[in-house]
Amino acid sequence: MTIALQDMAWHRSVAQLIEALDRPNFWAQLVRLLNQYVTFDSWVALQFSAGDRPQVFAECPAEDGNPDQLFQDYLKGLYLLDPFYIASRERSQSGLFRLAEVAPEHFELTEYYQRYFRLNVVADEIQFNCQLDNDRTLCLSLGSTQRFTAEQIALLSMIQPWVIALLRQRLPFELAEPVADDERTAAPLPTADWRTQLEASVQQSRGAQLTARELDVGRLMLSGCSSKEIARKLEISAETVRVHKKHMYSKLGIKSQSELFSIFLQAQSA
Template sequence: MEPDWQDRAFHHHIATLIDALDGPDFWTRTTRVIERFATFDNWVALVFIRGRAPLVCAESPMPDGTVDLLFRAYLEGMYQLDPFYINACERPRAGLVTLAEVAPDNFRMTDYYQRYFKSNIIGDEVQFNVPFDAQRTLIFSLGAKHHYTERDIAQFALFAPWVIALMRQRLAYESLIASDGVADVPQSEAVEPSALAALREADSAGRFEAVTQQNGRTPLTAREIEVVRQSLSGFSTRAIAERLEISFETVRAHKKHIYAKLGVSSQSELFALFYEPRAREGV
């Protein structure tokens, strides 16, 4: 069967991506090919690292050329509440991942959703994931102001095999391996050098320990920290009980003890304590 001109153009675009694999504009070119067939509003290529801040390979520029402060806040700590990050760390797999697949049952009720996701991503998100060792996953995220339709998801799924294949090949050209085993990133496309070391130390355990040590607070136990993290991520009390294999009432008791230890009375205060700099500095 004679291919039509659109098919020929598509194959040409894939060829240009293969040529761009070792170049600085690979990610930008990839988005340009995909956006010919599906509509999205922002994109980012990251390395998810279990227990550490994600590292930036490339990201879509702001329309006015300014720094995306919300995205910086994400890198500084809110990534810990990202359902895509949580899923990639807990169940790493290669392929297309949708928000509907990974979002906790109370995700849209969380402060993370209301204060970051709704403002920055706005509507929906999909990711192409490529785990490349036990700790790290290369991800390519496409965010939209609208909710993706079934047709959109089907289109992304259709593209997934070649996108994933190209991402695997791209790994050889990303500066991902440092001497300490932590991914490294070109400084021009990541955060400022002065912030990079801080981001690498901003794992969840360190963040929670630092906050609970302020003003002589009683430290949270490891189980209480896990309950806080899952609660702020959007897992309901029942879902947390199932995930931790404990009873519903035990989770409720943990939450009561957490609020008493930290001197907070709401989920929003809990979020502010751990993820809003002014709140952390002022306590």
């Protein structure tokens, strides 16, 4: 389905969203409009910030009305392995981003994908990013149990200037209105640098001390980067990456990425 200039229903709906910018039902109204044109199964509006956990402004309700435990685990620390979060930190820009564009080469082989993503998001995800400054990105993420089609992506790409403009205009009202603790999934809680957390967990549980480079290699491995991708990101050789991995596994007394992921989870819950 396409939106032509003469599609008065679309323009009327956008006008209504502008009127609703300062209202509590803004996010639900925006999502309902998008769902008229593109089918998706879950959504969340949140802000990524450097040094803070994600701040959730609104999300789709769970079927039983209770907080989604998997999403709570995401907010506690799994977001550090989220391709969209990583991309927002590495590439600060507004736009529409697809999972296939931001996910590392081996993303679907990671423990993060197996234990969280395919259970919580299931198949595909697409995200509108509104870059606020170098440290903050306001996002509207849409998850689907089916792969988004080329036609759907083309449609979302066409309307993304409207959506991003609405996100930017909504932010002041989010920041200006105090929200009760039981009405918001998560406040922007300061979190220690992931490297510090992981290092402390490793020291406590394994009595080992990893170098900063080994910690970097470990996190990139857990996010799904191949040795070649890690080498490019860290500006080292692929052989050096393999050496760091070997030393890290030896120090930790582990043999698999699954065991490394378990140590990472311990660090986030500490």
